[in-house]
Amino acid sequence: MYCMSKIDHLDIDGHVLALFLAVLEEGSVTSAARRLGVTQSAVSHGLQKLRRVIHDPLFAKSGRGIVATAHAHALAPEARALLDAMKAFGSGASFDPATAQLSITIAANDFQRDLLLPGLVRRVTAAVQKFSLRVIPSQSPSPAMLRDNRCDLLITPVPPVGIDIVQKRLLQDHYVCFYDPAVRPPATRAQYLAARHVTVVYTDNERLDFDRRLGASGIVRDIAISVPNFTAVPAFLRGSDLLASMPSLLGQQLMRDFASARIPLAAGAGAMTALPMYMVWHQRFQKDPAHSWLRAQLEASVAADVRGSVARHKAGTRS
Structure with missing residues (x-):
């Protein structure tokens, strides 16, 4: 039982709500404290205050970890809404990067993370007083990720x-066929389909959009190996006769030691190999000055660091 004592709803502040959500999302007091940059005792003290107001334990021990109660899950959307309201209340109509201390969570896969986000970090860090970025796996992107404030921005x-849900295209890439330089690339559709392939299937069983398009068209390949992310592909491709159909921009970094060629499908298959990249956010951030500024920085970073490389790589695959 949790008695009222002298603590009531007026004792709930943004810090307590942030602690509660961090523990809920991390599933651990230790991880939540590390994420927020506070001590474990501060997290425990904040949770104890909230328990006295809410009249619910909020979390219970389960094995070596903790699990949220049903009431805690029910309170989470309200807590996020309150924090959003506090943020809107405390942010003025203007935004000054030079005095800003920004923290943002972006959902992206390993390809998008390594391609787009280092440049963003460099650009933003040089312009603001303090900047921190948390990257979480995007898996199968859903509106709930943005509605529930699990991320501020989604790349997909x-x-x-x-x-x-609001979206804006950042760039246009395309899929190419990567292979070990010691082997010959497939010159025809028949050779491509007869070869053995390595591809990415995410941990939630979500496939690459290219693979989904092939399946929808009734095109069947021999998938010899499936890995959970792009980073795992080179180890299997190196020294083998396997093929990997992946974004061409990977040739700049992860796949730079491999050769690449156009995917030899039927004429007019450009739509099948096309790979647009969007940034996506929730409408509540549409006019937020800090969020708008960060989106502009991402666009500028992509324009400076990536789009020129896309054009050069496309020219290379045509030659």
Whole structure:
């Protein structure tokens, strides 16, 4: 039982709500403290205050970790909404990067993370007083990731749909066939389909959009190896006769030691190999000055560091 004592709802502040959500999302007091940059005792003290107001234990021990109660899960959307309201209340109509201390969570896969985010970090860090970035796996992007405030920005080739979800295209890439330089690339559709392939299947069983398009068209390949991310592909491709159909921009970094060629499918298959990349956010951030500025920095970073490389790589695959 949790008695009222002299603590009531007025004792709930933004810090307590942030502690609560961090523990809920991390599933650990230790991880939540590390994420927020506070001590474990501070997290425990904040949770104890909230328990006295809410009249619920909020979390219970389960094995070596903790699990949230049903009431805690029910309170999470309200807590996020309150924090959003506090943020809006405390942010003025203007935004000054020079005095700003920004923290943002972006959902992206390993390809998007390594391609787009280092440049963003360099650009933003040089312009603001303090900047911190948390990257989480995007897996199968859903509107809930943005609605529930699990991330501030989502990067994906297939934006989730919702009347409250906003998107903008960052760049246009395409899929190519990577292979070990010691072997000959497939010159025909028949050779490509007869070869053995390595591909990416995420941990939630989500496939690459290219693989989904092939399947929808009834095109069947021999998938010899499936790995959970792009980073795992080179180890299997090196010294083998396997093929990997992946974004061409990987040739700049992860796949730079491998040769690449166009994927030899039927004429007019450009739509099948096309790979747009979007940034996606929730409508509540549409006019937020800090969020708008960060989106502009990402666009500028992509324009400076990536789009020129896309054009050069496309020219290379045509030659």
